[in-house]
Amino acid sequence: MLNLSAPHFHDEEAAYAYVEKRLWPNGAACPHCGGVDRVGKLKGKTTRTGLWKCYQCRKPFTVKIGTIFEDSKVPMRIWLQAMFLIAGSKKGLSSNQLHRILGVTLKTAWFMSHRIREAMRDAEMDMFGGFGSEVQADETYIGPKKRSER
Numbered sequence: 001m002l003n004l005s006a007p008h009f010h011d012e013e014a015a016y017a018y019v020e021k022r023l024w025p026n027g028a029a030c031p032h033c034g035g036v037d038r039v040g041k042l043k044g045k046t047t048r049t050g051l052w053k054c055y056q057c058r059k060p061f062t063v064k065i066g067t068i069f070e071d072s073k074v075p076m077r078i079w080l081q082a083m084f085l086i087a088g089s090k091k092g093l094s095s096n097q098l099h100r101i102l103g104v105t106l107k108t109a110w111f112m113s114h115r116i117r118e119a120m121r122d123a124e125m126d127m128f129g130g131f132g133s134e135v136q137a138d139e140t141y142i143g144p145k146k147r148s149e150r
C-alpha cells in the first residue's frame with residue numbers, strides 16, 4: 001500500500017529514481033536527440049540530483065524535460081507528494097490546502113496543482129496506477145490554451 005512514508009516522497013534521489021523508472025522503463029533516453037545508448041548518469045556531491053548526460057549530443061538532461069516537472073525548481077519529492085495528495089483526494093485539494101500541507105508558497109502550490117490537474121485530465125488516469133509515458137505533458141498541455149471539452 002502506497003502511503004506518504006514511502007522513500008520517494010522524502011528522499012530526492014529516490015524520488016528521481018521513482019519517476020525515471022516510470023518514464024524510462026527501458027532506460028534513460030536523451031530528450032534532445034533521442035539517444036539511448038550513450039547516456040550516463042552524472043554523479044558527485046556537487047551534481048544536481050537526477051542529472052544525466054548524453055554523450056551523443058553532449059547535452060545534459062533530467063527526466064523532468066518534457067514533463068509537467070519541467071522548468072520547476074520544486075524538488076521532485078514535493079511534486080510526488082502533491083500528486084499523491086491530489087490523486088488521492090476525492091473532493092479535490094485546493095491550492096491553499098496544498099500550500100499549507102506541503103509548506104510551499106501559495107504561488108507554487110497553485111502552479112503545481114494546475115499542472116498536475118491538466119496532466120491528469122489528459123492522461124485520464126490515476127497517476128499512481130499507471131504513471132507512464134502518458135504523463136509527459138508537452139507545451140500544449142501546459143499552456144493556457146483551452147483544450148476542447150470532452
Ligand SMILES: [Zn+2]
Nearest residue numbers: 030033054057
Ligand atoms: Zn542526446
